[in-house]
Amino acid sequence: MKSIAELNAIRDRKKQAIDIREGGEKKYRVVVGMATCGIAAGARPVLTTISDMVQAEKLDDVIVQQTGCIGLCQFEPIVEVFEANDKKTTYCKVDASKAKEIVEQHLKRGQAVTEFMLSAADLEKAKA
């Protein structure tokens, strides 16, 4: 069994580093839809993949958040990437491997992954 006593080491290490990190600007805000529709469509492994990668690769300029239903349930799991200037990219029907690609291409290299993006054509079809 792991116990929280192990946290003391993390705390001591962090306390020294925390002053440096706090001023860090966030470049990307990643939002995963986690309402019933999103969860049922597979949003949990998507969120886990993104947050694990952000942690493992120390992407300090990325913040990962969750949100409720945005009314496009048929396109879930949906991942939205907001940039500092509020530019939004919406990815639809994301799974763990697409999530990995989004982290690699968009969050690390600044290249949006066009093929996973929700298009105007998708939305037109949804309305029909």
Added chain:
Amino acid sequence: MNEISLNILDVAENSVSAGASLCEVDVLADTESDTLTVVIKDDGKGMSEEVVKKVSDPFYTTRTTRKVGMGTSLFKMAAEVTGGKFEICSALGAGTTVTAVFGLSHIDRMPLGDISSTIHTLMVMNTGLDWVYRFKFDENEFTVDTREIKEATDGVPIDDPDVSGFIRDMLRENHKECGADNL
């Protein structure tokens, strides 16, 4: 929804929306009574008697984006098809307790699934409230309390990558040792 842990993730989010400051999640499996019990208890704003009556109706929701709300009704159905039961206790201003009892060995009981990911997500993505998670499978049990974690980390936030990683590893390891992977 093909895992009990996904239902827990979904229903526990309601405690966050209810403005709770503490949410307690219990997952208790007992071979002798052949039950798997899930309790989600919060101190949020609660619901009136009228709303409690309607809440497990899939065609009732307080949401405005669309007219159905499946979360609670899916959880209720999942428990009831295993010969179990489902109950919501709530009053305005007095918090809400959702209890679902599953037949542990019932053929229609969905697996518990990746409960570590569910609890990790709840704790790390909802840092505005405290979480107490209790897991018990026969004689093996453990508890994770974010208030104790906060005390131990002394100002380093729960969603700090290293603290978050520690919580994830602790949940995975302790669940494994308690035999949760067989549920």
